[in-house]
Amino acid sequence: MTTLTTMTMTTTTMIKRTILAVCLLTLATSTVAALSSAGAASGVPLSKVLVTGAAGRTGQLVFGALLRDARFETKALVRSAASGKKLRKSFDPSVGLDQIVVCDVASMAGDDTPAKGLEGYQAMVICTSAVPALSKWSLFKAVLKVPVNVIRRKKAFDFRSLSFVWKKGQYPEMVDYQGTIAQIELAKKVGMQHVVVVGSMGGTDPTNFLNTIGKKKDGTGNGDILLWKRKAERYLVESGLDYTIVSPTKPTNQTIFLEMETRTLAHSPCLAHAR
């Protein structure tokens, strides 16, 4: 019986992982297709592209897809040297150090350094996202409760009692709002033409589970990741730049599909250069 349960759980986990992998791949492929069609629509092929959050799950896939596509020249923006190392490990030896920009977007507002080396870059794909970490305190409490739960014949380890926290200064407001605005401003400073944001569903739903991460039971604390992402998307819409917002959504039949909102302004190659 136990073996059967374990096998069922393993199969379910594998199916879930496969679905996630397929969704992420679709996300990456759609992002590259969006860049390609945006370039075609404006008459200026978008060949030099910066991918931010490039060491993350989505970022790596987008960066990889662009690396493999001969139409694009690409650079990666990562939070730290350690993230850069992780990225190089995945793509080594194809990624040169000159292709990696190290920058913490949560504290880059007003910093001109990241713009250096991005001259001539035409597009940016924003894949940054605040990264939650498991609360060690909640893990400690869950472990302490194991013997009591076993005696009471309850589930030994209660996964639902675990909670997640944000690193200091890396809250959703700092990364997904202020950090995204700083990236949009960087795009403007460099003279980029098009910004793609890989977003998420739940941007208008305060009760979405992801919005509750980092919040206390009384509702205070630093959460609302999807709401902050949505607010940053509005900033992009009003920025005057061409943009694509990629949002995976879940309609009633529970299959995930991608919704894309693109605005490409008609402009001549000359004007695009001057932007």
Ligand SMILES: NC(=O)c1ccc[n+]([C@@H]2O[C@H](COP(=O)([O-])OP(=O)(O)OC[C@H]3O[C@@H](n4cnc5c(N)ncnc54)[C@H](OP(=O)(O)O)[C@@H]3O)[C@@H](O)[C@H]2O)c1
């Ligand atoms: N994964 C999915 O299933 C999925 C599905 C649909 C939509 N999306 C959307 O795709 C986007 C990316 O999600 P993801 O799952 O790929 O996230 P992820 O794996 O957690 O990656 C986030 C990346 O952002 C970087 N980052 C965080 N804070 C930063 C900062 N202050 N400065 C610079 N970089 C920073 C992280 O750097 P480090 O590597 O240093 O931590 C990490 O590489 C999100 O908007 C998400 O909503 C994801």
